[in-house]
Amino acid sequence: MLYRRRREQKSLTGSISRATPSSAHSRYACRTYRLNLEERSARNLAKATILSYPLDHLLHLDTPILTALGLEPDFLYPLENVTIAQGRDAMFTCVVNNLGGYRVAWIKADTKAILAIHEHVITNNARLSVTHNDYNTWTLNIRGVKREDRGQYMCQVNTDPMKMQTAWLEVVIPPDINYEETSGDMMVPEGGSAKLVCKARGFPPPKILWRREDGGDLISRGGPQGKTKVTSLEGDIVNLTKVTRSEMGAYLCIAANGVPPSVSKRIMLHVHCCGFISEINSADKYGVKYEHKLRTDTYQTIIETNL
Known part of the structure; x- marks a missing residue:
């Protein structure tokens, strides 16, 4: 009989969510709910009540209340790494639920420099700004990124212990020919040697590829395989030995590092005979x-x- 009674109470309790003040059973449902309260702890009751609130109401609850309910700040998504070309704008987005009275801070982790706290920028860097969408999303904006901006960034919440997540900002730089260290047009005697040098800067470090402008072969001599013909060569330096007049013409050094655009330098090789x-x-x-x-x-x- 007791077992049956409990089943009836459970069924009636389940109907409370559908009861209205005008319902004929509202008085009985309220009485049953009070009996149920006696079996619950105060914490569970409060939690059950608060969780029925709309989410936007929860966002404005005081920290002690959220803590008592076990609703501590929690990151909804991981902080994502960013790779961007120098001079463009970068952005980190941090999404935190149940923040309450805690604060979100942005920190440059490798230098331990505090950049911003909540919606206030702390650093003197005018290129940095923070935005908050009045919900649960905080954004760190970096305008016109420079090479020195590269590093690890942290989104931190001042709980005890601290909660944080990090991401890396990689700043890439398109290739650029270093003309001071790159060969210019040159003249060599037939049968002589020519050393073509091409230097480029950028990040990641660019790779150099050599081609002839007319699509002809580059001739390599003196290697373990003797004389070989290739359509391209890789490296900063190309050594041409026992040069013939057939090797006279324009050579292109092309620098690329995966960051557009690639760049090239045209070097003219003149070969003369003196017989x-x-x-x-x-x-x-x-x-x-x-x-x-x-x-x-x-x-x-x-x-x-x-x-």
Whole structure:
């Protein structure tokens, strides 16, 4: 019989959520609810009551109340890493539920510098700002990021113990040719050697790729495989040995690091030959003999006359 009575009470208690003040059973339902309260702890009762509030009401409850209810601040989503090109704007978003009277702070973790607390910027960096959507989302904005902004950032809540989450800001820089350390146009004799150098800066460090502008082959000599022909070579330096006139032309060094745009430098290689190609002997009407030597190279033809 007792078992049946409990089942009846449970069924009636379940109907309370559907009871209205005008219901004929409202008095009985209220009485049953009071009996149920005696079996609950005050904490469970308060928690059951508060959880029936709309969420926006919960956001404005005092910290002691939320703590008593076991509703401590909690991060809803992880803080996400950000990779961005130098000069653009970066943003970190921190979502915290049940904040109550606690405060959200932004900290540069690697330098331990406090950037902002709640909606107030602490640092003197004018490029930083914080926004709050009046709900549960706090955002740290960094305008025109610089290389020195790179590092670990922390969203922190001043609970005891402290709650926090971190993310990394990576600032990438597109490649740029370092003209002071890069070869210019050059001239070498046929059979001689040419050293082509191309230096670039950026982050991540750029890779250098060499090609001929006309699509021709780059010829490598002196390696373990002897003479080899390739359409491209990778590296800051290209050494050309025993150069022939067929290797004369424009060479392109292309710097790329995955951050657009890639850049290139055009280097013109001139090859000249200095051999005498003919000798002409003659004499004038007085019997004086002359020796003529015709010398040609890439740019000029010179006739030397020796007595």
